[in-house]
Amino acid sequence: MNKALALALLRVSLGGLLLAWGLDKIVNTEHGLAVSDKFYGGLLSVASLMPMLGVIQGLLGLLVIVGWQRRWVYPIQLVVNSLTLLAVFGSVIDPLGWYLEGTNLLFYPSLIVFAASLVVMAFRTQDRYALDTVRQSVTGAA
Template identity: 55%
Template sequence: MNSVLIKPASLAFLRVSLGILMIFWGLDKLVNAAHSLWVANNYYLSLFATAELQHILGVIQIVLGLLVVAGLGRRYAYPVLLVVTGITLLSVWKSIIDPWGWYLEGAKVLYHPSLIIFAGACVLLAFRADDTVALDTRFAKG
């Protein structure tokens, strides 16, 4: 692969992957209210722990995911993505520090990738200008 194409292709792949994840998280809030309420109660201090609020957050998260996938409004979508993934990271902090739960009760290795997801959002924000195949870059040129 041409080295000139590696960076934009990699950023596009990361953008689409993280956007799809946001869409899945949003859909879960819409179609599986019991699960999203369980998550809110167990990881987010019971904030927004009503089905109605979970549905609203689900719609917002789906819209965010679609914007990220398409590469539209990245100036605003990426900081929001960073906040969403950062809040998720903070909510599972025990799993980041002690993935196997050897010292911190409730830690799970399954949640450790939240650190990687947050890092990916950081990369998208830091290298936003290098994602030359995003739609808002295409619209700015023409």
């Protein structure tokens, strides 16, 4: 497989995940509140705030999908995915719940999403299908 195509698929997948979680906060505010309460200590558990957070997360996902402003968007994505990884870290170090209670194998992929975020950042210049790259090659813009 071509590296640029693989990076594009990885970028679209990561952005799609952010978009899906953003939409969930907009259309299912109660679920967003429950996730905030359980995994983030209720830090953002304000019903009126959930849709706004969903819009921001959804826009971030769209920017990742199309590959626009990756120099700034990828680090923001990494922070979001890092927070998620930290929130479910028990499930990463003990996904089968052998030593820690309340862990869940379904949260282990948070580590993979975090690693994928690092990969798209590291190989950003080699993603030829991102809007930034296409625009630069067409216009010669920096």
